[in-house]
Amino acid sequence: MRIRKFKINESGLNRFFGPLEAKILDVLWNDGERTIKEVQQVLEKEKPTNFNTVMTVMNRLTEKGILQKRPEGRSSLYKPVTSRTEFLNTQSKEMTNELMEEFGSVVVSHMLDALEDVDDDLVAQLEKKIKELKKDV
Structure with missing residues (x-):
């Protein structure tokens, strides 16, 4: 999975993702496989978060290949394709290689x-x- 945008003025996962995407990934990396509703409930504890917004973002992350989705009864469970460590390792290696090629x-x-x-x-x-x-x- 290749992240095309890197925001130099941000920190952590926000360098690669929008704020809600980063929070969703953080929840899934911390808590494991979850439904949209479960993720939304965790996010609600911090700040009011609309279910439909969370659903849209999680489905987009799935389309981008960052999350995988599997049916479970009447809903679906989502989880990251890679661990946080693997993701950060891959991204830092790609950025380093690109910097080396360019500079x-x-x-x-x-x-x-x-x-x-x-x-x-x-x-x-x-x-x-x-x-x-x-x-x-």
Whole structure:
């Protein structure tokens, strides 16, 4: 699944989705497979949310290949196609590859600059990965 829009000024799932889409996915990733009504009831606790709006958004997420739907009695159950971790891994890898293709070494330089602000474990992971890459050459 490829997300075509990335909003740089947003955070979390809102970088990839609209606010309601992100909240729906958050509910499903946290609570597992749910009906539209169950998702709407969870969202209602935070803010009044129309059932038809939730239904429309969930069906659009299904059409986009982000959710899958299966019949269960008179309703349907929805769940994300991938886990949150898999989704974020895939999206970050695609974004990194696109940045590398477009900007090359400038991106690597900026990533290395950003390492000054991270913990030592992340730097150690990077060093390990570089050693692995050098062995393969």
